[in-house]
Amino acid sequence: MIDxxxxxxxxxxxxxxxxxxYTEKLGFEVREDATLEEFGxxxxxxxxxxxxxxxxxxxxxxxxxxxxxxxxxxxxALVNKGAMGPGIFRTEDCRKTAKELQERGVxxxxxxxxxxxxxxxxxxxxxxxxxxxxxxxEYDIETLHRARANGG
Amino acid sequence: xxxxxxxxxxxxxxxVDRRYDEPLDLRALAREAHVSPRxxxxxxxxxxxxxxxxxxxxxxxxxxxxxxxxxxxxVAGICLEVGFTSVGSFTTTFKRHVGVSPTTFRQAYGGPxxxxxxxxxxxxxxxxxxxxxx
Numbered sequence: 001m002i003d004x005x006x007x008x009x010x011x012x013x014x015x016x017x018x019x020x021x022y023t024e025k026l027g028f029e030v031r032e033d034a035t036l037e038e039f040g041x042x043x044x045x046x047x048x049x050x051x052x053x054x055x056x057x058x059x060x061x062x063x064x065x066x067x068x069x070x071x072x073x074x075x076x077a078l079v080n081k082g083a084m085g086p087g088i089f090r091t092e093d094c095r096k097t098a099k100e101l102q103e104r105g106v107x108x109x110x111x112x113x114x115x116x117x118x119x120x121x122x123x124x125x126x127x128x129x130x131x132x133x134x135x136x137x138e139y140d141i142e143t144l145h146r147a148r149a150n151g152g
Numbered sequence: 153x154x155x156x157x158x159x160x161x162x163x164x165x166x167x168v169d170r171r172y173d174e175p176l177d178l179r180a181l182a183r184e185a186h187v188s189p190r191x192x193x194x195x196x197x198x199x200x201x202x203x204x205x206x207x208x209x210x211x212x213x214x215x216x217x218x219x220x221x222x223x224x225x226x227v228a229g230i231c232l233e234v235g236f237t238s239v240g241s242f243t244t245t246f247k248r249h250v251g252v253s254p255t256t257f258r259q260a261y262g263g264p265x266x267x268x269x270x271x272x273x274x275x276x277x278x279x280x281x282x283x284x285x286x
Contacts, residue, residue, distance in 0.1 A: 013156075080158035081199050082165070088271060109166045116222075116268040128162050132271055 007046065008087065009058040011079050013127045015045050018059040021126050022047045025104045031056050040065060049089075079127050086122075086130040094119035094135035101133075160186040161199050165207060172211040173235040176204060212236065213249055220258040221265065227254045 012018035022028045031046040046056040062072035078084055091097040094112045098121045102108060109130060110122040118136040125131065164185040168176075181204060182192035196204050212234040219230045231242035246254050 013159075077156065077158050080156045080162060082162045086274075107163070107166075109169060111170075115271075117271065120271060124162075124166070128159050134271065 004054065006054060007056045007058050009060055010087075010125070010129055011062050011075060011084065011127065012059050012125070012129075013061075013076060013080070015043055015059055015061050017126050019045060019047070022057070022059065025101065025106050028057070042066070076127070079129060082124070082128050082130060084129060086132055088132040088134055091133055091135050094121055094133055098123075098133060157185075157187070157195065158199050160184070161196055164192070164196065164204070165200065168204065168208050169211060172208060172215060173233065175235075176208050178204065208235075209245070210249075213246060216242070216246060216254065217250065217257065217261075220254055221261050221263075222268065227258075230254070 028047040029050050033045050035043045045059045048056045062075045098112050106123050108123045112119050112121040121133045164181040167184050182189040215234040228239050231239050236242035
């Protein structure tokens with residue numbers, strides 16, 4: 001039986017730039033930052049939100065020998081053009097958090113907007129990975145649609 | 153590390169996503185992408201597989217489908233809301249790309265849907281009609 005998700009991976013152009021973004025702009029903590037000389041200088045870099053210590057985001061560089069140069073180029077072109085799948089962060093106050101992040105220079109793709117499932121915004125990291133920022137709400141679709149149909 | 157052309161072009165595409173209700177401003181988009189207006193459309197098409205105008209149109213139609221499905225807003229209001237300036241042009245374009253008129257689409261898909269439970273960016277990506285033209 002699988003118990004939990006512990007790590008998710010994100011490809012980034014530059015690990016120093018990514019580390020600065022995820023810590024200084026998003027406010028995450030560095031979990032591990034280890035350069036392994038015995039593995040050709042491979043750098044294991046993980047970050048995560050302080051309130052969720054058991055989930056880590058791996059900030060990986062697409063570099064040899066882990067991946068061949070041509071594949072790395074293709075992979076990062078996909079990341080840079082926004083073609084890689086987004087992830088979702090949860091927040092208690094989407095508008096407030098979005099404002100704070102914008103003030104720190106985070107590039108938003110969508111301002112906070114009300115949806116059936118909550119308040120939702122979107123932003124990108126420096127490499128082009130899109131993250132959603134969602135303040136979830138408890139909702140009942142039938143009730144919401146009836147309210148809208150009645151002008152509510 | 154210098155950002156790749158794809159990353160700059162993505163910023164321009166994000167701008168289209170945010171300002172889909174405004175007229176297409178190729179100069180502003182080219183500035184965002186750090187390329188000359190002359191090369192912008194060609195570069196955009198090479199990277200994303202469609203022209204900026206086709207992308208804008210597909211974004212507007214995706215928004216229109218969302219509003220038709222989830223609101224009671226009149227078709228004419230939706231037309232203006234998503235950036236079309238003529239109801240006739242909106243209806244013709246919608247029918248050409250979606251296959252049915254806006255009113256028929258609303259009758260078929262309006263009301264509660266599983267799609268309402270899925271974060272918008274995922275639905276948006278799947279609701280777009282790629283290679284939309286004219």
